[in-house]
Amino acid sequence: MPSLHFKGKSFVQNHHLVVPFHELTPVKAKGTSKTASLHDNLIVEGDNLKALKALLPTYHSKVKCIYIDPPYNTGNEGWAYNDAVNSPMMQDWLGKTVDREDLTRHDKWCCMMLPRLKLLREFLTDDGAIFVSIDDNEIHRLRCLMDEVFGEENFVATIIWQKKYSTKADSKFLSESHEFICVFARDIEKLALNGLARTEKQKEGYKNPDADARGDWTSGDLLRMEARDYAIFEIAGPTGKKFLPPKGTSWRFNKDKIEELRADKRIWFGEDGTSRPRLKRFLSEVREMIPAQTLWSFGEVGHSDSAKKELAALFADADEVFATPKPVALLQRIVALATEEDSVVLDAFAGSATTAHAVLAQNQMDGGGRRFVLIESAEYADTLSAERVRRVARGVTASKDEAVKAGLGGTFSYFKLGRPMQMSAILDGSTLPDFESLARYVFFTATGMEFDAKKLNRKTGFIGTSRHHDVFLLYTEDADKLKQLALTLDGARALPSISGKPKLVFAPTKYLDESFLDRLRITFCQLPFQIYKALDA
Template identity: 45%
Template sequence: MVNDKLNLQSLNIPEEKREELLRLFPEVRTEGGQIDFDRLRLALGDMVDTGKERYGLNWPGKSACFKAIQTPSMGTLLPAPEESVNFDTTENLIIEGDNLEALKLLQKSYIGKVKMIYIDPPYNTGNDFIYPDNYSESLQTYLEYTGQTGEEGKRFSSNTDTDGRFHSKWLNMMYPRLYLARDLLRDDGVIFISIDDGEVAHLREVLSELFGEENFIVNVVWQKKFSPQANAVGFSDSHDHILVVAKNKEVWNPNLLARSEEADARFENTDNDPRGPWSSGDFTISLTGGQRGNQFMKTGVSQNIYEIITPSGRILTPPKGRCWGSTPEKFAQLVADNRIWFGESGNNVPRIKRFRSEVQDGIVPSTWWPHTESGHNQEAKQELNATLGDAAGTFDTPKPVRLIKRMLDIATKNEDKEIILDFFAGSGTTAHAVIKQNGSDNGNRLFILVQLPELIPESSPARRFGFETIADITKERVRRVINKLNDEDGNEKNQDRGFRVFKLAESNFTPWDGSVDQSPEDISLQMEMHIEHVRQGRIDQDILYEILLKSGFPLSIPVETLQVDGKTVYSIHDGIMLVCLDRNLSMPSVQAIVDRLPERVVFLDEGFAGNDALKVNAKEACKLKNIVFKVV
């Protein structure tokens, strides 16, 4: 019998992996539809490593990370239009909640759709960080922390450098989040992670395990400070790391960085060459062991050591230990093609001309990002001060917009609606950078931010301005950035300068609790709850977005409200799915909805009011038109 109930869990990752494995190796399927590992070993042959000792990173609690990953979320994301900007039209998202739960809930809708991830996670410096250490109760812990369950609010976890599980607790926090984040990336996607010296080695190992060592791109060193500041051991701590890893290095296609005006200024046209501006480079190369064994050699002597006569008659030979950059024959061709420059007097050492029209459109990014090109922490604080005033003091080490912009320059393009995700959003720098970048190159990039509503200390200046949580500051910063840009240019390009706010909460529907006593009284109470199983206080919009999320539609998808036979019906993606949450359905209204020929319809179970005949007839009406019938 087909289950008509809409699955209200987040993506079941183990089930997805099992089905993919059985698709690739159908011969390992057991009679019960499980996996026979002995057959799998036979199928893979010598590729299976059966040794007990192998290289890898292990720590106490790692097995619990997999339980966290494999446990589906029963939460939901409630829309908050009153805190949003242009809710009905924007495709940007700001999610307020624990990022582990949020990443689970995003799996169905956004798996394989994110082009770039940037995160600036807690660096594990010995200060408190507040992410749950008990994965089996992560949603419940979050609800208690935010006071949504009536329990007294509490901190998730603390991690001091005197804790014996100092590194382990940090790894337990990071591992499942990175695992889930990887699945959200497109095949050509990439993740940038800021980190300091304290955990960079461990993070590198985790990324190698999750993404594959072959997909590691580079460790960027970012100059976060521009003035020396000695630490306890006498060195100036002036850098952070940014680890860059691709989902699939083979298909990742990074952009070149634009040449600076200073770099372009090096190209001139001193001799009025019709090919345009050029710069000159050294025409000699080092006579190393590599050259001694190559095609330049003739009878033990480099063919590239020969005399050159300048136009003024000066005779030149290469300096000791070097040779000319080409053979005599090739050099003659270069001279004939006016690609050798002897200076205005014709008496200088030859240099080879390189035309701007023939070089790359940009420059290859390096692994050293100086503050002059990518900003610094002080610049980031100034940006925050300019936007938020005294409330900016809440953040000790914010990241500058120029730093994120450099990542966007490398990893994204302006033509498509590429999604940029930041699930440690902090002050909202990533959204600021995306909006600003779109404004500068007329791009269509979208952002998804996730930020825990971490309580701001009562003594903080931010409290005087009405900010209670970090998430409040995140949202307000993005609002002010949008308003400022709109004031400057009037949004003449009609770009997406808005965001939809969603907040993590329990599902709109009370689940069947199998843990209660199975006495007739308890079972009767459970059944009564499921006659009207929508939680009190939840409205149709809350229910609608849970249905969208659990059905695999993005939270940004346009929704059209229709009136069909006197019933409110929500049309998703031009009618592919129709949702009716009316509590008083009739067969004529059901038939009118079915006659619109959607691919799927979803009704509220309460709408049938216990009328099993009406429900069966509704299902049969859908079956006749090949429409998927679901109830919640």
């Protein structure tokens, strides 16, 4: 398969693997839930590459719908490449604003996106999907990156969103009025998207000119654009006028079926009986939900200006606060199509938190309990993303949207990125992560399974049961004590049997030999080196 080449690709290909796990520190005062929890609606403050890695132990294969709205790389957004990739060329990129004059701007954008897309894929449930907003600046490169990360067979569609309602008179060539939303499935065979309810406008197309007892109907073509011999014959209308399918076509049914439909009053020859026959389709017989089309007009899902007005109703200084919000209806449509009532929705470029707003609005509409997980940089996470959620949840008097005026309800926990869990730092004792953060990290890395903090027992060191093991972590945040900590024979005998499965024990060292370990059905893993030993794989 042809693939996209760009400067720095070889350095970022596996960068997501070496990004260190970070602690996630709750900031209770910034959230609205009584107790901060990673299983709550979440806003995480920090760089999204690190934050995604930190969330992976909790949300691996748990997210049904991802929406992201990354920088479009227009050349005037003021974004800078900031990932700590081990390459002198790329270190030279750090902190420099990517503008139109930058000859490597597309390379930088691809280098920024590739590891993020790779991590995002890990979050999706098997039946999940990712929606990525983008415009003509990078759509073609994004599509290549997504083909590479998600597999081209998992491409679902590119949606066109009509973001503008007026013509830009000073456009040089054509007045651009749309952007794209590129959709990929985690696994196209398992993807299930919901349909959309027929709108009143769509139902208006159904009428009942012949007072049919079966109710309103519309008519569909009775012709097939292919000449099949068995379906080419004359049909006589009620006035005696005869109809033959035009050359190169045929009727959609054979003679017997047409007679049957006719006897059931399902063939329509127009008000005066002289038009070419068509097939009646009753509203009562068509599916209530229909697949969404790939063209989304501003009349259905809002436009850029309506999104700004929505934000202005929440923040008096919206214009200065944030320039590129998306309309709530646009995100709500994605949520309606791609989630069930208990799904998790992830947005790693949260901005003004339209995604959270849409999740709360959809929950209020259908009584669902969807959760959102948002990531946003320190610049906006508290004052914009979290503040919008605080406001729409409790209600905003100035809002024209009745639901927002009354308050959409819902609470969230706020976390920020803590210290990295660097193996070298654990080894020399310079930065020791707290017990729970290390336990979450060790458990996920060794087992690929989600860690449950409620099961943790600091006294015995038990941190969870995986498919094949009861897992223990002998660890303390005190550097001096940590140096002394070892799995001894007495300690090994004292480890409780939680599920009866063999034990997997992480500790800095051990003072007992292999034969005892075998007898006690213990696999020993030395901290920190053997954390990556995927014993349960």
